[in-house]
Amino acid sequence: MSNDSLRARIESVAEVAANLTNTPDAPKYHHVVPQSYIRRWTPGRKGSVRSVRVDDGRGKLVGPKKVGGIDDFYRLEADDIDDTSTPPLVVEVLLGVFDNLARVRIDELLAAEPGPVTDVEMKADLAMVVATQMSRGQSFRQEQFDLLEYTSRQDPIEHSKVAARMWLSSTGQSLDDETIEVTAAQMREKDRRSLISKDHKPQAIQLMMQNLTKLVVPLITRNWAVYRTQTPLLTSDDPVVVIGGPSTDRRVKPGNAGAAVWIYPIDRNRLLAFFLPDISPQLPFVLDAAETYEINREIVAAAYEKVFEHPDDDIASTITVPPRPIAPRAETVIDLSRRPTRWFESGEPPPAPVSRWYQR
Known part of the structure; x- marks a missing residue:
């Protein structure tokens, strides 16, 4: 999809979202992973996926429409938000645009042989898709809260x-008291003007x-x-x-x-990998x-x-990991x-996967 084409679609999002807000068709169950993506693990378009809770191993078969989502997760609503200028479903509708882009581009990747991905337009489109997926889930939401x-x-x-002080230092500027005072005041004013709401959920979105x-951009440059x-x-x-x-x-989350x-698994037997610019993807691509x-x-x-697997597979039951830790209150x-x-509490975490990948 070209930038002009994507921009044209995005420009129509607010209107679509406004029209949806008070209709019976307004989506309430918001997917943190797209339905079209989940269907890549189902036996046919109308099949189910096995959804398994990681911490207790409980699993069940669920259709793609009712898996991988949360009610009103992207709904932008607060007393200090004007829903005529910011429709509550604008983000949910925009994510639908990215989901359609993901479906088309991943289909194209799957039709090709495994190996390096170098097509510039393909990388630009999928970088937006992957960046969106990294930011839209519960993990990122909790980090923002x-x-x-x-x-x-x-x-x-x-x-x-x-x-x-951190920003001035990172950009090599003066750290004298006056410069810090002026910069801090500018930051406070910018934050005040840019915040969509005083409520934490809209701020997190x-x-x-x-x-x-x-x-x-960091994704595109990788x-x-x-890999099959x-x-x-x-x-x-x-x-x-x-x-x-x-x-x-391995006990703490690495920086991006x-x-x-x-x-990023893109179907049952294909994995998309993004390496640092100084790491070359290693053969074989299997x-x-x-x-x-x-x-x-x-x-x-x-x-x-939760993890999701094809009903014919039994992968989750063979893998045991510690419970997800509760992050201590940040001081x-x-x-x-x-x-x-x-x-986090493991004395010997497993090594990073696929050891041959890290050769420079």
Whole structure:
């Protein structure tokens, strides 16, 4: 899809959302993973997927329409939001545009042979899709709630000074008191004008939209490759997984920028991988059974709550991971950045999957 074509579709989103708001057709069950994506793990268009809770192993067969979603998850509504200028369903409708783009582009990837992905337009479109998927789920939403809760406990003037000092330092500017004071004041005014609402849920949705746009360019600049797997893959309610690599602490979530590889299962036997620019995708573009098991374990460990598999597979029952830890209350900015993984209390977390990937 060209930029002009995508822009034209986005321009119609607000009108569509406004018309939907008070109609019986207004979507209430909002998918954190698209229906068309979940259907890639069903036996036929009308089939069901097996949904399995990671922490207790309970599973059931569910149709794609009622799996991987939460009621009103993207609904923008608060006393201080004017629903005539910001329709409550505008984000849900916009995500539908990205979901249609995902369906078309993933179909094209699946029709090609495994190997490097170099088509510029394909990467531009799928970068938007993947960035959206990374930002739309419950994991990211919880991270934003934690950030907002932390910020609400800080003195706004002192907090803005800390943020100003960090930004000035990162950009190589002067750190004298006057510059910090002026920059902090500018940040406070910008935040005041830019916030969509005083309520945390609309703020978290706003941060979601801002985050996905920041991820697109870093994604495009990575080296992409599609791998075929010898045994089936499963997926999850948070299917884009960031892997730091063999030298990182597996007990905390790696940062997106420095992570060796991001992975995204695109169907039962295909995995899309995004490597750092200085890491070349390694032949063969086939993952054997042991490597596929490692990838599936990574997907299960990164899931927020559930994994999804084809009804003929029995993958989830073969993989045991610790419960998802509750992040301790953040007292510093560093606390916010060190998100615990399921391996947080493990003395020996498993090594990063597919060891041959990390050769430079």
